[in-house]
Amino acid sequence: MDHPTWALGTISLAGGIAGYARKGSLPSLIAGTAISTLYFGAGYLLHNNREYGIHTALLASSLTLFAGISRAFKSSIKKPVPLTLTTIGAVATAFYAKKYSEFYM
Numbered sequence: 001m002d003h004p005t006w007a008l009g010t011i012s013l014a015g016g017i018a019g020y021a022r023k024g025s026l027p028s029l030i031a032g033t034a035i036s037t038l039y040f041g042a043g044y045l046l047h048n049n050r051e052y053g054i055h056t057a058l059l060a061s062s063l064t065l066f067a068g069i070s071r072a073f074k075s076s077i078k079k080p081v082p083l084t085l086t087t088i089g090a091v092a093t094a095f096y097a098k099k100y101s102e103f104y105m
Helices: 004-023 026-047 053-074 080-104
Strands: none
Touching: 004 026, 004 053, 004 080, 026 053, 053 080
């Protein structure tokens, strides 16, 4: 695996499918598919040293973080799914923000 984007994309897609399979949540399926598409696109761009790979990965990570925060506040930060989303989003956002600053600043 060249970049963590491939793993994050797989986790996002699996989470969206699991949310749909478990609770019939179409928004989970759509969001998981959209976020995983961004991560897979970022992985492709990064692997091929193309422009905007870091930007796309940072966008997908930020969206994951904000989705987790939004869900966490609705559930009073007690349920595991929003907490996991927030944690993964925060770690990935910090990682790609660091990579962005190393490359562009």
